[in-house]
Amino acid sequence: VSEAASLEPGFFERVYRAVSRIPPGRVSSYGEVSRMVNGRASGARTVGWALGALPELRVDEVPWWRVLRADGSLGLGRDPEAAAEQRSRLEAEGLGFDAAGRIDIERFGWP
DNA sequence: GCGTTGACTATTG
DNA sequence: TCAATAGCCAACG
Numbered sequence: 001v002s003e004a005a006s007l008e009p010g011f012f013e014r015v016y017r018a019v020s021r022i023p024p025g026r027v028s029s030y031g032e033v034s035r036m037v038n039g040r041a042s043g044a045r046t047v048g049w050a051l052g053a054l055p056e057l058r059v060d061e062v063p064w065w066r067v068l069r070a071d072g073s074l075g076l077g078r079d080p081e082a083a084a085e086q087r088s089r090l091e092a093e094g095l096g097f098d099a100a101g102r103i104d105i106e107r108f109g110w111p
Numbered sequence: 112g113c114g115t116t117g118a119c120t121a122t123t124g
Numbered sequence: 125t126c127a128a129t130a131g132c133c134a135a136c137g
Contacts, residue, residue: 047134078117
């Protein structure tokens with residue numbers, strides 16, 4: 001492997017990797033993913049930004065819909081269409097939403 | 112090197 | 125519960 005740098009994937013790759021480790025029926029928050037990637041929950045914004053750059057081609061590899069906000073509400077607040085898709089995918093995995101449209105991350109959250 | 116941007120989080124009122 | 129504010133980190137121009 002001549003590409004020694006590939007041993008240390010960039011922030012993007014690490015985020016995709018961490019998100020892809022989330023099993024079906026479970027959800028995680030940006031802060032949690034940030035902690036997996038950087039060891040800190042402070043980089044949550046960067047995680048969201050990294051997923052925002054997630055090309056559609058990687059959608060099948062990275063279950064971005066399993067990443068929610070810390071309070072269990074869906075992200076993509078500025079993208080209603082994508083949020084609806086996220087909700088559909090989560091419902092398809094058996095996750096329940098409350099009246100406020102939020103998931104009980106304490107119950108479905110992936111530690 | 113600096114300022115801006117962003118799918119965030121925690122705190123305060 | 126909702127709204128607004130401050131703090132943090134990484135990439136881009």
